[in-house]
Amino acid sequence: MPKTEASAPGRICMQLTRAHGTASGSKGSHYKGIPLSLALSDTGGNTHMPDVKVKNPWHRPVVIVLVAFIAVGIITMVSISVVQHKPLPQKYKYGIVLDAGSSHTSVFIYQWPAEKENNTGMVQQLHTCNVKGKGISSYSANPNGAGTSLQECMDEAKQKIPAHRHSETPVYLGATAGMRLLKMEDDPASEKVLVSVERSLKTYPFSYQGARILSGQEEGAFGWITVNYLNENLRKPTGTLGALDLGGASTQITFVPQQEIESYDNSIDFRLYGNDYQLYTHSFLCYGKDQVLKLSMGEKLRSTPDKTHHIELKDPCFHPGYNLSKTVQSVFDTPCMQTVNMQNETFTHVGTGNWVQCQESIRKVFNTSHCPYSSCSFNGVFLPSVDGNFGAFSAFYFVMDFLNLTNDSFDKTKQKLMTYCSTPWKKIVENHPRIKEKYLSEYCFAGTYILTLLEDGYKFTPENWNDIKFIKKIGDSDAGWTLGYMLNLTNMIPAEDPDTPLMPHGGYVTFMLLFSLLIVVLLLMAYMYFRRSTRSGQKDIV
Template identity: 60%
Template sequence: MMAEPREMKENKLWHRPLIIFITVLIVVGIIALVTTAVVQNKALPKKYKYGIVLDAGSSHTAVYIYEWPAEKENNTGMVRQTHSCNVKGKGISSYAARVKEAGMSLKACMDEAKGKIPVRRHHETPVYLGATAGMRLLMKENETQSEQVLSSVADFLRGYPFMYEGARIITGQEEGAYGWITVNYLSKNFHQERSTMGALDLGGASTQITFVSQLRVESPENSLHFRLYGNDYQVYTHSFLCYGKDQALRLTLAQQLQTGDRHLSDPCFHPGYQQEKSVDRVFGSPCVSTSLSRPTYANFTLNGTGNAKLCQSNVKRIFNFSSCTWGRCSFNGVFQPPVEGKFGAFSAFFFVMNFLNLTSSSLDESKEKLEQYCSKPWDEVKQSYSAIPEKYLAEYCFSGTYILALLENGYSFTSDKWRDIKFLKKIGGSDAGWTLGYMLNLTNMIPAEAPDAPPLPHSGYVSIMVLFSLLLAALLLLLACKVFGRPTCAQNKYVI
């Protein structure tokens, strides 16, 4: 075979380093693209912001710390609860006679909050205190004392390195609305366009019901309109002051004491339970109507008989179902449309029903189990639940009976509607309650309109760019082979 011509050898010698150079450039380009994509999508250290809300309830105060990524401040579903602390002792309204102690009662929990939040974030962390029904009652009873208590807690909170944003008494309507916002925000119902969940809240001095109604809300004071993430919500809400479980017990006892008998046989307490009670404790509440006659004696003896059915009859007497000037009412002449959709029942609704193991029972099952529980002898109950303070343990029979009466007879959750109630404490690690909704509202973290978003998420954009870059590189490589490639020697035959 004849040796290759000199010209062909020279072309091959010239093309080989060029092809190698182009190939190296393509490989380097691919590596650079992939490396850029990986680095771009690498998880970065997150920077968080914080907020503190104090729930100054009638029976106690709780401090909640919330956290959210600083760079995504207005994105839904980003705020979460990171810590909670229950203040020892009663609510701030109990400090009416010693107002200077009201602020100091918060010290242990606020010191905890100071340690939980990074020091560099202290100065920008807002602190809100919202007082509920206990302070509403004190305001009705003694406005000066209520203002002094709020001033005491305000002065105390200003002493911390946080951004103090106020301490005030929130209305019952606000409490209901913020609770509704909280459960739907945590359930991600707003931005995913799901049906919203109604909110049922029960405290020591008040109870709230809030839900979206498809019917016209006849009473303007019970109607709220929200525009959240581009959607409109017409919400019904009402707060019943004096119908929290503690005040309801006082109302029930006051009714029974109208007989004038110092020895009260009470079916809402276990058989064998006996306790000396103060008349002042019952009739000293502004919730107890002045139309009821107050006994002349200072104390009375409460003897438990443990009969849930009789207890329910006594409880129903504190509701007025006879007068209604609207198309329909719940009780006490208050307008309420028919309950619609699913409901989340939290706060005391959950704690009482959870203790009684009734959170997943039907209405009929709940009544049956409650009858069995209330009929248990007091000594047996104390032995079974020795870790629970007797004051609270003694009232579970009444509280459970009251909850069933309130939900069934007050709010009209009949047997078929009962399954729509979900008793819950937390949603995704955050407590269900009004505090998160309160902070979200005050910090404007829920936009009225849905936030704009690019057509593709960032990771999707990078992936597509890398894919097209690889395809382009492959095409360039193929083109280089076609342009610079030559027929092999075997394909070129020369005659000798």
């Protein structure tokens, strides 16, 4: 575990002890602790009053020195206190998380002020680096390549983080659905890939903390923590934001439901900053957008009646005029579905651009035939009714942002998608010459899948459609599971609300200064008053 000093902001408890003492010196009462009647007692019945000259005690050097000492003492106390609490030049700490996704790996560098790590909203993303090439799960046949692929971005991290912080900077690698699938398919291969990335990360001067495959629940829950941490929802009694994450190989939905969670697997309890949360979360493995495209194409190939001749796969989710030869293997190279025996190794993928038919074909990948709970999303998975606002990030954002659909009503979204899907492929390419054709060709499918998943799968309606906010970043930080993962592993989100100073630093300094000035003024006033009283006392006596 990294060294994380749980440095709760220092809290000064000032105890102001009240001085008990009677203000002496009033006329005819006490003098030097001896009743005046005694001090001036009659000496042997002599009626002659002696000419007693009483010296003002405040004029004694010892008293003056004493008062000066008190004043200097108070000023010293205040000065020390000011220096002690002066904000030091901001010192930052750093953390690195590698998001080893199914399609690619990203390196995130976070930073936070060293003395404020337990406050919400304090950790920020400093830098991201996209690892070149595909995700680490694609290195199953060449595991060493997985470790090597990380080098460029890790070298960049060395430059970004000050050298004197390297050794205390934790590095975590979390792999998601691509590695979950590889583990299902070929466990030893997934282990080799993890060993390779571990070996590579250990060569850096950072504090290596481990490389592992996250469970779907962790992926969902940490995404939820990230968005709510960044929105600073966690220390307020206000509602939280649900989290929707769409990857290439899996998708997650996580939120605080209004109703009881009927299945144990979908429930996660947290205590954060003194508040209890019961989250509903589910991760659908194989329902990331890349895997669903395979499922949907596989389904179309499977339902082709004549598999002996070259197949021309007519696909309504691709633009009219789109025409590309693909291998059968490229569709079935996944543990998400069973291979279909076909005579030919290739087929021609032909676009027809029909949104209604596209949505129909996508609906086929959701099994809604059984539900052992009061309500389900699909495939017999419990889903309470969606409630409150949701942040939809990762591919939810990339796709909807590309299609310019992040701010439209449900009906408008549908309408714009219909038009987009029927646009000829030639025109699409002309309009977006710089976007990779593979990505470009899949936006009609991906947009339609998103709409169908949210409406048919998660039961969003035209009425609450705009409760879904398509987001990439909150402040400077990307929405995603990585930040929540790091906050959790570095214990930066305490279960109980950390103590906060009674007042901000500026207020505290001002208060201390004014308060000490007040004491000095009061002392001076007391001195003047006492001097006057003792003088008039002398007059009376004389």
